[in-house]
Amino acid sequence: MMKKIAVLTSGGDAPGMNAAVRAVVRKAAYHGIEVVGVKYGYEGLTNGQFEELDLGSVGSLIQRGGTFLNSARFPEFKEDAVQQKALDNLQAAGIEGLVVIGGDGSYRGAMTLVAKGFPVVGIPGTIDNDVPGTEYTIGFDTALNTVVEAIDKIRDTATSHENSFVVEVMGRDAGDLALWAGLAAGAETVLIPEEAYDLDDIVERLERGAARGKKHSIIIVAEGVMPGHKIAELLEAKTGKKTRVSVLGHMQRGGSPTARDRVLASQFGAYAVELLMEGKAGRAVGVRNHQVIDYDMPEAFQKNHEADMSLYTLMKELSI
């Protein structure tokens, strides 16, 4: 029976990471397992920045954005000697398993430890929703609501002045955030990396709307397509109409997690502990068909994430 495990957060922070750490700590406590928090992701793992986490450490944490364990970029973890040092730290501390919360990049680091025989389980935590193998990642629902609330505000101005706005949203190479936000905010057009865009078609749709009496418009562009100001320039060149730009930026990453993200994080955290208790290693937690499941971690970086393109079709039909 396992006695002590560790948990770290890695990559870009996401709302719900704290809720996941809390669930790891509480689920472990329920089974009499000690938990060590690793600060600053793989960097802290390598430097031995460990702290004991008990039930008190995670009080009032479920509603907090960001990650209290901190996160850091640490490309040095690609080196074998660095990985070995991390492993030595884990073993010296009597740690028998590790939970890694982050994106697919964080899973790569995890697999190097697994390859050296150390059990690691991954939890998908990123607002981009771009981890292959799971329908949702922790943080996506919160970021989505943040984006939609921001666009609701921008629409107040767009409607008052009858302006066109381009809103650039995050998502790296994935269009999920843009796509869901477009549908939820009732945007006129969404540009996502998964689908080639046709400038003439966009312009025609805007003009059709205008002819029908619609005098403002919101065009959402995923950062993976092109910068917001760029598409605004292209549209202005075609339409001759001033197009404003709003880049939502880093506020998309923060904030108190939504109920959905807190529940998902709790499910994932508890399930990751179960997997470690069962002796599983190199597994990633996810949700498919409304069920919490696990799968081989490498799937997450060998496959590509697939957006739900039925939403794209729906969005096009509803923004008639």
Add this chain to the structure above:
Amino acid sequence: MMKKIAVLTSGGDAPGMNAAVRAVVRKAAYHGIEVVGVKYGYEGLTNGQFEELDLGSVGSLIQRGGTFLNSARFPEFKEDAVQQKALDNLQAAGIEGLVVIGGDGSYRGAMTLVAKGFPVVGIPGTIDNDVPGTEYTIGFDTALNTVVEAIDKIRDTATSHENSFVVEVMGRDAGDLALWAGLAAGAETVLIPEEAYDLDDIVERLERGAARGKKHSIIIVAEGVMPGHKIAELLEAKTGKKTRVSVLGHMQRGGSPTARDRVLASQFGAYAVELLMEGKAGRAVGVRNHQVIDYDMPEAFQKNHEADMSLYTLMKELSI
């Protein structure tokens, strides 16, 4: 090919109903079908309170709480003569299909029209998430977040004063809202209709927490179990400790819908139109395994809604 359909909202209002009506109107417009809005649910259907809905009618509606078509209780719709009058109104207006948005009670009314040969499709819209056959109803996600935000606020006071609070939440005979909120708000205990509660066990858990240094607690009770003040009295009698009560009440029904509810409402609205176009009648729209599906409407009132009891187990383990 269908030329004109109608849409109504019935039963308790839920955030996202407007987004669903908007999707019905826009999807229909996309296919060249006219839409008539029926005011005041079945009452308006019987009285012929119809209004034309075009793309302009549903502008800036996706983010609005409540239902702009209004809703009403109308027990008279059980009578055959009343149903016949409604049917006459529909036919006189050249309406060939009807979309009903509401809970399972609303589906009963719909089935009487189906029995008379009129095509009706149902969309589950209620914050209670208690419509059998679908994992989620429109409005649940918004109400859940409203509840969780309220409990986050109550916890500020509970923590400051080290008090115990009972929070009563809605849900009629279903515990979903209480259960999800309990997990998401990190409540100490949740009482739901689906699971018998043991007062001694609750008290023991609270005392175990207190012994460990936890000086405040939040107990969530679904309205279907008993009123909040009642459970507070029972707890006070056992613990001798003052227990405060908060009944969240009707604010749980309102507010701008979350992104998730807007997307779900859009999917349901568009899908309902497709079903009518395909000549389907007496079908209810739902979501299962992450897919929008349809099923025979009577399932929704012949079966019982099942809460996801894995969340109950998880909640118990995490509130250790």
Add this chain to the structure above:
Amino acid sequence: MMKKIAVLTSGGDAPGMNAAVRAVVRKAAYHGIEVVGVKYGYEGLTNGQFEELDLGSVGSLIQRGGTFLNSARFPEFKEDAVQQKALDNLQAAGIEGLVVIGGDGSYRGAMTLVAKGFPVVGIPGTIDNDVPGTEYTIGFDTALNTVVEAIDKIRDTATSHENSFVVEVMGRDAGDLALWAGLAAGAETVLIPEEAYDLDDIVERLERGAARGKKHSIIIVAEGVMPGHKIAELLEAKTGKKTRVSVLGHMQRGGSPTARDRVLASQFGAYAVELLMEGKAGRAVGVRNHQVIDYDMPEAFQKNHEADMSLYTLMKELSI
């Protein structure tokens, strides 16, 4: 020159209390003065529950609701021996001045220490806005916005179903919260302790509105007038119309403070330190005519708080 001061929060918690403590600590640090936090208000003062507060202790605290120093009821502080014990604790710890954050009740406790020669300065912190001598107290603006957001949600339902709602809000003997909320939420009627109500007049106004086509209504009642369900019964008896009740309850006390409350708390905290540095004692901080000012603490419990009755007149005219 003062070297060490203490700060405590007392009475009901209010959003912004943490921001005020933060300002005390930072302003003191700016002048090289040490700060001790007293836990649990006067109870902790009596029991010597002190903790050093430095710049790090108050990091990320400005946005937090509640009070991290905790608060407690402690009627025993009326006894001279208890006061003397508190005084001994303060002197034993080398503390030369005290900042008390709370309502007028908290000021009474403070004055007993002042009477014994110990310098105390008071900061008004309560959501009720009922401290005489200051136009605003810390927490009022946040609670007001919480109430208004809740009523906005209730109005969604009231509009959809064309119902009448009574909403009971906090405020003890003061009507400020009810009055401001009534104006801001566009309520039909507000009942406050400062103004006798006339049931017939209320009913007549509601009926006049109904005759004009207004089919829903929101009546706000301050808890100091009567319980919400009581006025609902009175109205139902007169109108024969079902009137729903919502008691907003303890969620009104919590939540992240608004910008306004954070700024006010920062001004008050810093100014309190200045007063102690100048050797002032028995002074209360406040805001009048848009200026931060100070006045003799007893004014706060010898006079009565006055609501801005011009808002009442305005509310009546606008809810025509």
Add this chain to the structure above:
Amino acid sequence: MMKKIAVLTSGGDAPGMNAAVRAVVRKAAYHGIEVVGVKYGYEGLTNGQFEELDLGSVGSLIQRGGTFLNSARFPEFKEDAVQQKALDNLQAAGIEGLVVIGGDGSYRGAMTLVAKGFPVVGIPGTIDNDVPGTEYTIGFDTALNTVVEAIDKIRDTATSHENSFVVEVMGRDAGDLALWAGLAAGAETVLIPEEAYDLDDIVERLERGAARGKKHSIIIVAEGVMPGHKIAELLEAKTGKKTRVSVLGHMQRGGSPTARDRVLASQFGAYAVELLMEGKAGRAVGVRNHQVIDYDMPEAFQKNHEADMSLYTLMKELSI
């Protein structure tokens, strides 16, 4: 006795404009005066885009962002012939007075009508809080809270990754939004147009904080000082540390108004009607020393707006 007045919104939209129009309509109705809404500001005044506003027109409007009367830029209003056309429209419609809601630019247009003998009263509506003669403008409190909530979110990420962030906020030539937000969000530094900045001093403060263990920082820059990316570049050049930039953009203008903005808007709207009823012309409404007052409109563009520099000093002391 006046029988009919008009109201328009002009310049950038601000949350609370709708609440002000609602107050104009309701106060006028209370006195039996008809109200005409002018669409698109001065452009609609010139083109005669008028619509009758009654109590029903302004229902459920108090909580709505933007301006339902729309706003527009219309430099042509500088021409005498254009002004005359507007005047003719007003007189042809039997309108005897006009309420203009906007910034000081909107007051200039108003004064040209006053010079021609037509009574106009101005209400300050802009998020920038930059109208001389009044302590607050409608929309400022809402925008301030929007900014602070966004920075709270950005701080989650800044804290998790220990990053430095520059946040650019609106305000044209006024620093109020940046200054208040800096104080309320606990920013490390604020740059406003009213005060020369010293790059070396900023860097020294950041380094002093870092030496003390503070590893993240938020620098707020008012758009009137320089673009966010520019100050980030200057800081990076000095510190050698990556500095991220977030330009909050147009979302600052939208959203449901705060309670404070709704109350202020209601007071201003009602008072403007009173002024017209008393035969006043060329007066601007404002708030000074906690009192609603009026003053000669030209003051608003002949004087400069003054920020409350005591907040700047306070901010510097508290961000030690």
